[in-house]
Amino acid sequence: MEVNPKVIRRTKIVATVGPASESEDLIARLIGAGVNVFRLNFSHGTTEKHVKVAERIRKQASIAGQYVGILADLQGPKIRVGAFRNGSIELDVGDRFRLDLELEDDAGDIRGVGVDYAELCDNVVRGDTLLLDDGRIRLRADDVEASAVECTVLVGGQLSSRKGINRLGGGLAAPALTAKDLTDIDSLVEVNPDFVAISFVSDAEDIFQARGRLEQLNLKPAIIAKIERAEVVGDESILHAVLTAADGVMVARGDLGVEVGDAQLIGIQKELITQARKLDRVVITATQMMESMINSPMPTRAEVFDVANAVLDGTDAVMLSAETAVGNYPVEVVSAMADAALGAERQRVAKTSKYRLDTAFSNAQETIAMSAIYAANHYDNVRGIACLTESGTTPRLMSRLSSGLPIFALSHLSTTLQQLALCRGVVPLFFDADAFDPNSVDSRAIEFLLDGGFLSKGDSILLTKGTVLGTAGSTNIMKILPAY
Structure with missing residues (x-):
């Protein structure tokens, strides 16, 4: 295909x-x-x-x-050390180093540095591994005081101002x-x-x-x-x-x-x-x-x-x-x-899906979305799926299933189309169905895709829409149409 x-x-x-x-x-x-x-x-x-x-x-x-x-x-609440007087320090394995809540922000040196997280001493216990600068520096907490943690350097290196602190296993949560x-x-x-x-x-x-x-x-x-x-x-x-x-x-x-x-x-x-x-x-x-x-x-x-x-x-x-x-x-x-x-x-595995084949659907919109992808994956002449959509829900549901076919989301709402830009396999395209007679919308959609170069004459397209156009959540129709 x-x-x-x-x-x-x-x-x-x-x-x-x-x-x-x-x-x-x-x-x-x-x-x-x-x-x-x-x-x-x-x-x-x-x-x-x-x-x-x-x-x-x-x-x-x-x-x-x-x-x-x-x-x-x-x-977000990135927990960080304060600033060092000279911008950075070099820590060696075995060095003692102090994380001090009371140290002035720019007073850090080889002995210790301030921290902007008031709950540090409540959330750290002796033996914890503290990770600085995305884990490049590792410290072992040896002694937890009321306002500071005394540590031993396990993995050394250069530590500069404002680097983040994590605890191995989590637990530092602001x-x-x-x-x-x-x-x-x-x-x-x-x-x-x-x-x-x-x-x-x-x-x-x-x-x-x-x-x-x-x-x-x-x-x-x-x-x-x-x-x-x-x-x-x-x-x-x-x-x-x-x-x-x-x-x-x-x-x-x-x-x-x-x-x-x-x-x-x-x-x-x-x-x-x-x-x-x-x-x-x-x-x-x-x-x-x-x-x-x-x-x-x-x-x-x-x-x-x-x-x-x-x-x-x-x-x-x-x-x-x-x-x-x-x-x-x-x-x-x-x-x-x-x-x-x-x-x-x-790769073949990226184009096929057995997801939800044994699951009951909760509404007509979901049923149409899942059925459309299954049908498209099993009918060789289908070159894509066209969804007339208001909220973007139907193409978003379709994008949860693996397929090698494009999902054309046709909408007149820019907010819907821009959010669909993140959904796998969805091609967001401006199409105002309200500008056409309801009886001609299907042919107009195919004409639009042909003119845009998304389809070629002789292809088939699977189209979904609602009985009443322009109403969010109303998708209940699926058709397989030839592109002429």
Whole structure:
């Protein structure tokens, strides 16, 4: 079964914007290379800068004739050491080192450093392993005092100001939404993102709080829960509640890997992707996917395998962080990631699915969505699925099943189309069904896809819609139509 070459990659790419990629020219080139969603990292930059970058993204996406999403990633409660007098220190194995809550912020030296986490001494016990700078420095807690922790260096190296602290196994948990995050949420009225990522989520209440704040501002972005805490993946009920409360998840392998250990991370990644898809949530796999390309024009073979593995696991999107934010080859890394994803998608296992074949459906919309993918996968002449959609629910449900066929989401709502830019296999396209007589909508949709080069004459298209067009959640019709 061949698919029109105009639509070849199903897995979406999220790219972080930074100094290396924030110009109009670079944004345009990144869209051309295959970026589907741009990430604005609220750990850096001002509101004014994020607003300007968002405007550039919308402008360049419009010029390219594509729907490109914007993801606002909130900083969250990253626990950090304070500053060192000389910027950094060098720690050797066996050195004594003090984490001191009462030390002035910029008074750190070879003996110790301040910490911005008031609960440190309540959450650490003797014998704990503390991980600094994403695990590059390891300390053993030897003595926990009222306002400081005396440690021995287990793994040394250079430690610079403001680096993060984790505890092996988790347990250093501050509220997910900080005062800065709440201020940043208020600023999103000007950015108007399609997605908001909540960092260091600890339970479903963090999602409810964020959603409530956004709704007060009349904003309805999809909320992405970043899974970074060992205690969340270690408790099935908490994880299920978080996945259910959010619209999607990010497998944030940086802090999560530090807390659970890299050896456990691959299994957790696979399970998170599986659970997210079962609950019809989108999932992003992130962190260090092609990190060597910060300074190299070519990825390592291991990085290509890493991307391909996530694709075969069923992730909706793979994400680039420093690679596009500050790297020397932002366009090249997007192209390399697109090639790696496409290579994995050509494998037979990525095109077939037995998911839900033995499960009862809960409503007509879900029944149509699942039936359409099954029919398309088993009828050789079908070249794609066209969904007339308002809310985007039907194409989103379809995207949970593996297929080698494109899902054309046809809608007149830009908010729906931009959010669908993150869903695996979905091609968001503007189509105003209300502009046509209801009896001619089917033929007009096929004509639209033919004119756009998405279909060729003689192909068949599987079309879904509702009896009453323009009503969200009403999809109850499926047809197989010839393209003339």
